[in-house]
């Protein structure tokens with residue numbers, strides 16, 4: 010009996026230790042912050058509430074609820090493969106991964122906490138105060154909080170896919186359909202590669218694919234930042250790694266499946282009859298065949314990292 014008691018005391022103290030053991034790296038500290046609701050006004054919402062690890066750190070609903078069930082206007086995108094990006098958010102309002110951190114914390118529809126208050130909370134928090142001193146040799150401040158979360162985000166790179174295996178000459182890694190889909194993706198016929206190119210399938214630029222008509226589609230996108238009329242309806246070209254597990258799609262989450270996205274590209278005018286400022290690449294409907302659509306989808310599915318196969 011006494012032995013059991015001693016053993017359970019031992020277990021309890023082990024548990025207590027693991028709760029308070031100090032992080033070993035900036036990224037480990039950032040990971041803890043990413044999943045801690047302490048950065049939201051009523052301590053109910055963390056970054057991970059909307060950027061869900063199982064779905065490549067995107068959300069499965071079109072618009073994610075923030076504090077007190079408030080809804081913003083855009084779909085929560087994947088925050089994986091961010092290390093090489095040069096603009097953040099659909100309108101590019103943040104230029105660096107560090108500058109991006111305070112936006113969701115302060116956004117009234119997301120975490121609704123002034124950044125100064127977030128800093129004060131961490132300074133007053135026994136664990137975080139010690140953890141920041143341990144990693145940065147200073148108390149939590151605007152810079153090191155952003156630095157820690159950015160360090161965690163930078164670890165979320167994915168390249169363990171059928172496509173990457175195929176590119177390193179494992180010629181049976183991709184299905185025949187996915188290989189045909191890749192050809193179509195890069196061809197002058199489908200033009201996907203004109204915008205979705207590079208290792209993460211984005212040119213890191215802002216483009217208008219027709220989802221802006223001032224009636225049903227009213228999000229002005231990049232224009233909100235630059236106020237240039239040529240930027241009306243332009244959105245950051247999203248990377249396409251793990252896209253099979255990040256539905257729904259587009260800035261407003263209005264397309265539920267990859268097939269809906271591909272149908273849209275085939276003929277945007279069925280969904281938006283009078284788009285404003287649509288990119289010249291998409292001005293004429295592509296009219297893809299059924300076979301081309303399936304092959305394109307097979308290619309997009311070959312970009313899923315193996316860790317997400319069970320959700321693919």
Ligand code: HEC
Pocket residue numbers: 043048054055056057058059060073074075076081083084085086087088091096097098099100109110113114118119120158245
């Ligand atoms: C209530 C849901 C919600 C919460 C909480 C949230 N986000 Fe987001 N996140 C979004 C939405 C929606 C967008 C797209 C906003 C836009 O483009 O204007 C986004 C965009 C981003 C982006 C830009 C991705 C890209 O491709 O440009 C990053 C990075 C990011 N969030 C990180 C975070 C971090 C870090 C936290 C916690 C401090 C956080 N988010 C909390 C919903 C959320």
Ligand code: HEC
Pocket residue numbers: 086099194199200201202203204205215216217218220243244245246247249252255257258259260261267270271274288290291305
């Ligand atoms: C003119 C540039 C351009 C071309 C050409 C283009 N795209 Fe896109 N793509 C974008 C932009 C910009 C978005 C984001 C639009 C938005 O959110 O409203 C996007 C979004 C997507 C998405 C949704 C990603 C997500 O996470 O929501 C997929 C999938 C996609 N494109 C695949 C393709 C395929 C397949 C093709 C070729 C048939 C293609 N794209 C051609 C610019 C382009």
